Amino acid sequence: MSFTYKNDNLYAESVAIKDLMPIYDSPLYIYSRTDIENNWRSFDQAFAQHPHLICYAVKANSNLAVLNTLAKIGAGFDILSGGELERVLTAGGNANKIVFSGVAKTTAEIRRALEVGVRCFNVESSAELSSIEAVAQSLNTQAPISIRVNPDVDARTHPYISTGLKENKFGVDIAEALDLYQSAQKSQYLSVQGIDCHIGSQITEIAPFLEALDKVLALVGQLKQCGIEVKHLDLGGGVGIQYRDEQTINIKSYVNAIINKVGEMPVILEPGRAIVGNAGVFITKVGFLKQNAQKSFAIVDGAMNDLLRPALYGAYHQVLPVEKKNQGILADWDIVGPVCESTDYLAKGRKLSLSQGDYLAVMGAGGYGFVMSSNYNSRPRVAEVMVSGTQHTLVRKRETITDLFASEYLYKH
């Protein structure tokens, strides 16, 4: 854990965050390279000798420097678009360690993925399977596939990020998967590799994963009886992190529980948040303090367009002062941004001592932070910095006002 206080100053590894602010300005995302590496290794090492591949879910944070950090230590990648594919390749990722998920892969995306040689397509419907088969045929090649099954398991997480229930759009009903495997097996352009499932995100207990795994293993047994040999199990992502004080999953116990059930079968995991979530913070500056009879508002320069999770999911992110000064106004502050929406807040009712000009760190912002940002209200997207020991590097420059409309045209007729 690299974001800690030393002498009342919040550090990112060995760099005091306050020292970065005159250089990079606010708002700002800061990532710890060491934490990213350690988090990936905690999955990788937990498997020890058991055959496995830890495919980082690129959607959680797709900055090239994050991908490059992971590629260098041997990570695989879980992608869901042609854009993510090109990012991974540009960052030095190995195509043979890429699994391609997502409900609606286009023909162009499938073709490109086949040309570069991804390890496996995680297929989400029979229509998609036909499309992959047709593209493979046009290239006179074989597409490696897994069927993503929907095990109808309640992940007991926020409904917006739960994916393994029958009512969700994801995957193939586990009862229908057998038929699909049989038709895949018959095709000379498809090569059955594995079986895949992903039941949701920010899951804080092991039980739902094991419930899904049992159902998947039952299907593996049925497939075997039909002469279909599955070569790997992809159990998706979803391991939750601590945002507040909640208990979450111990990675070693989670991996051990999987190993105990799967025998010799190679395992793929697709963790995103657990690798980057707590390896990043979002820094924002207090612009104005505004108090009325009921409420105390700290209006900061960061907003829902920069970090959407509180507005979209009511997500809780800890907010810490970059410098503990205790000279400001002590109150229960709502930390709100400048965007014209009532849901534009980063945190509510936080007991802090604040003054105008203070910097605040919104914790746990490394996953689903910058990637979900937008230009709403014509706000340029913020800069991203990566820290490693005493080094700090700009890994994405701040957008300028002219960047905002550089791709637009006036209507001249």
Ligand code: LLP
């Ligand atoms: N694999 C698949 C097929 C996925 O759909 C996802 C996440 C992952 C892996 C990675 O899951 P993770 O390990 O990060 O939980 N924007 C939401 C999270 C959406 C997750 C979407 N799928 C949030 O901010 O909480």
